[in-house]
Amino acid sequence: MKEIKHRNIYDAIGGSDAIDRIVTLFYERVGRHPDLIPIFPDDLTETARKQRLFLTQFFGGPRLYEEDRGHPMLRRRHLPFPITPTRRDAWLHCMEEALLEANIQEPYHTVIIEKLTMTANHMMNTPD
Template sequence: MTRPGTIYEAIGGFDTIDKIVTEFYKRVGNHPTLTPIFPDDLTWTAQKQSWFLTQFFGGPQLYNENRGHPMLRRRHLPFEITPERKDAWLECMDAALEEAEIEEPYRTAIFEKLTMTAHHMMNTP
């Protein structure tokens, strides 16, 4: 169930999340800083990201339903997430938000939430 007044609802729900994720992984799959920590086939990774972003921005609890609690930091510990990789990840996400035509104030709100999350994921100097 989608809660009214959420970012998820305001940006257009599933279709917009799908566009963001598609554009994001087009960039991740070609980014020399990120490809070493991502699988060659990004299909499953993109699916999990779609579930996560849907839930993170107030939509249905798809990630919890399909994967359990996100436990993001723990799930990302096997991967070396350096400040450079965090920045590259955010660069790809910023471009994806642009491509998906996310308007203000939602674009800034989304990017701020994802920036805080990205900082939390860093685990390697």
């Protein structure tokens, strides 16, 4: 019988340390991206904290987001921000670069991008 090494993406990529690396690298990019700057606060500290909680839970780790903020209700929480296809693509590009720099290996890299692409598509609420 084959041994299962990891039960979820969170454990497979290295748990909280990996999430911290990804989020830090991601928001370094978001804070410089001309398409994203208009919809993000100047101080990304709280935004990054919430993202750490969300990604931990989204990738199968502890349910930290729900403990802190309740049900994610992502679309509702993002409705105040004009999320266009261009901004979706910019967000995903920043995440792709963060995953590469954080050295997230296959097959997890691809699975993460696929899951986040579905979520980002759902968040769009404004045409270009």
